Amino acid sequence: MDFTLSPINKMVIKAGKDFCERIVPEIDAYMAEHGDYPPDLLEKYAKARMLGFDVPKEYGGLATTNFNLILLIEEFGKTGSTCFLPLLMNNSVAETICHWGSEEVKKKFVPPLCDGSAWATMAFTEPDTGSDPKMLTTTATPDGDDFIINGCKRFISMANKPGYGVFICKDLSLAGQPHDSTAFIIDKKSPGISCSGHYELTGLDGADTCDIYFNNVRVPKENILGKQGQGFNVLLRWISGERIQQAAGMVGVGHQAYLEAKKYSMQRIVNGMPMGYMQGFYWMLGEMKVKIDACRLMVYNAVCKQDAGKNFDTASAEVKVFTTPLIQEVTRMAVQFHGSYGYSKEYLVEKLFRIAMHQGVVASSLEINKTIVGMTALMSK
Amino acid sequence: MKIIVTIKQVPNVTKVKWDADGSLIRAGLPTIINPVDKHAIEAALELKEKHGGEVIVISMGPGQVESALREALCMGADQAIQLTDRKFAGADTWATSYALGCAIKKIGDYDLVISGVEAMDGNTAQVGPQMAEFLGLPLLSYALGIESDGKKVQIQQKLGDFERKIEADFPALVTVEKEINEYRVTPMDKILEAFEKEIPVWEADDVDAELVHLGLKGSPTKLRKVFSPKIEKGKVQMLEGTPEEIARQVADKLNEKFLI
Incomplete structure (x- = not known):
């Protein structure tokens, strides 16, 4: 497969670098001070037309490839900032609604996600629900032309921000049937919704993650995404794309960790020469670079399958399985490279190490992806 | 409002080489749009967004100048025109102003011409004023701010230690300082559109330029010598004492050295 970057790809990267150099520092400073995203964050993304990559123009999107999106995301990853998570969410949820939604649903919910007037959310996880849709406890009870939602979703990004979320619920009208989960698009400011405070996370500094509670929240039937009983399918398809985008960001994190180590290797003088010239260190640098290059190729391979309209569920899971331990190892090596300084918040590698840790447990765990890859291998002819 | 922006592609390096004529060897050098020219493009785009119309970007240079023009389209310019011809090669500021002026005449029917104050490789700040002279346009140089009612243009002009407001009727030529604005992050939708646009290449004959005024032969500036300044190690004296004493x-x- 040829991954030569086109002039458009290169210009997307250039624009992304420019945004990261000139705009991200002020965003990140706000997040460090307030522990939350700036209220006008989506406006900044909308102004740079970074929302709706894989969304048709008629719904406010760009009608371009996911490949372009992951090139952009890698640049954000290099900053060590968490500010790109809402960018990912608005892109991926808008694309998901376009894939599963009726014409009315698309017209109503997708444009606000592309113009930045609505914050997107996707929610499956619950306090006692891992990856099994049968274990869902958030219920949707039919009531005339509506459903009544009750329950709680845990660790939900942007749950308390105004906009729309796709929430996967146990559909009580399907009780007893093998597939009883249904996806609902819910206005997060609907009566009956409340949220917990933010979780303090190891990394993802400033990320807005909380629990969201539903107390008799009324949702019209028209807001069902896909068909009743397809909720878990909606989630699986969405998360396959999200894993690739997350990995692209983490390739950026790993790449920057490598660059920081390289820079430090030339600054730190040991016995009269830069420490980078010592074999132990340039071997480390070589190992870091190879690992990141390999991870990037895995990401490119999976996203090209996605753009080609092929099934990319397993390729996406393979990306998670392959890249997570490698990128975490690269960021750990970068910390080690810096010695005690690497364990200090004065140096970027400390932040990069912490953010890399999230990949193994967010947007599906490393282990469930090993299950997907392993079971696919076992069942294939 | 029809606005023409002239831009220059410059090498993005600290060390450069010259040929026997003293012309910069550009082959293989990484290049960028002259930084202040991006502010000129931004000024034009902001005026267009306010008053409607179109923004046309032109640049003279070798074939690779196409990438600078493509980037200008990515920022949001409507059209780009490339002036590339061996006959333009080796031009000083006078011959460059003449060639650009001929192209601007050919485009015609414009309200404003905007350029950056100067290029980071030559730092002459001559091309803008010379184009204004050639085209017979009022010159509004060193702009820190620009406004228009659609018929006139008014700028905040930087003149050393003081500033003043000046204005002129259309058509006029404005040169801008980098402080005039923050240029935009290239929007993704414009990137996608930019690569679908054709960039016409105009040669000397296309702009009705007289050969005698073009390129090295048409340049009144004669280079005697081009060199890199020698970097010499200076003597360092370490001062001692309290901060006040130092x-x-x-x-x-x-x-002692009459520097203050």
């Missing part, structure tokens, strides 16, 4: 010693030294 400050006093620094002041005395500067005074």
Whole structure:
């Protein structure tokens, strides 16, 4: 497969670098001070037309490839900032609604996600629900032309921000049937919704993650995404794309960790020469670079399958399985490279190490992806 | 409002080489749009967004100048025109102004011409004023701000230690300082559109330019010698004492050399 970057790809990267150099520092400073995203964050993304990559123009999107999106995301990853998570969410949820939604649903919910007037959310996880849709406890009870939602979703990004979320619920009208989960698009400011405070996370500094509670929240039937009983399918398809985008960001994190180590290797003088010239260190640098290059190729391979309209569920899971331990190892090596300084918040590698840790447990765990890859291998002819 | 922006592609390096004529060897050098020219494009785009119309970007240079023009389209310019011809090669500021002026005449029916104050490789700040002279346009140079009612243009002009407001009727030529605006992050939708646009290449004949005024032969500037300044190691004297004492010693030294 040829991954030569086109002039458009290169210009997307250039624009992304420019945004990261000139705009991200002020965003990140706000997040460090307030522990939350700036209220006008989506406006900044909308102004740079970074929302709706894989969304048709008629719904406010760009009608371009996911490949372009992951090139952009890698640049954000290099900053060590968490500010790109809402960018990912608005892109991926808008694309998901376009894939599963009726014409009315698309017209109503997708444009606000592309113009930045609505914050997107996707929610499956619950306090006692891992990856099994049968274990869902958030219920949707039919009531005339509506459903009544009750329950709680845990660790939900942007749950308390105004906009729309796709929430996967146990559909009580399907009780007893093998597939009883249904996806609902819910206005997060609907009566009956409340949220917990933010979780303090190891990394993802400033990320807005909380629990969201539903107390008799009324949702019209028209807001069902896909068909009743397809909720878990909606989630699986969405998360396959999200894993690739997350990995692209983490390739950026790993790449920057490598660059920081390289820079430090030339600054730190040991016995009269830069420490980078010592074999132990340039071997480390070589190992870091190879690992990141390999991870990037895995990401490119999976996203090209996605753009080609092929099934990319397993390729996406393979990306998670392959890249997570490698990128975490690269960021750990970068910390080690810096010695005690690497364990200090004065140096970027400390932040990069912490953010890399999230990949193994967010947007599906490393282990469930090993299950997907392993079971696919076992069942294939 | 029809606005023409002239831009220059410059090498993005600290060390360069010249050929026997003293012309910069551009082959293989990484290039960028001359930084202040991006502010000129931004000024034009903001005026267009306010008053409607179109923004046309032109640049003279070798074939690779196409990438600078493509980037200008990515920022949001409506059209780009490339002036590439061996006959333009080796031009000084006078011959460059003449070639660009001929192209602007050919485009015609414009309200404003905007350029950056100067290029980072030559730092002459001559091309803008010379184009204005050639085209017979009022020159509004060193703009820190630009406004228009659609018929006239008004700028905040930087003149050393003071500023003043000046205005002129359309058509006019404005040169801008980098402080005039923050240029936009290239929007993704414009990137996608930019690569679908054709960039016409105009040669000397296309702009009705007289050969005698073009390129090296048409340049009144004669280069005697081009060289990189030698970097010499200076003598360093370490001053000792309290911060106040050191400050006093620094002041005395500067005074001795009539620097303060």
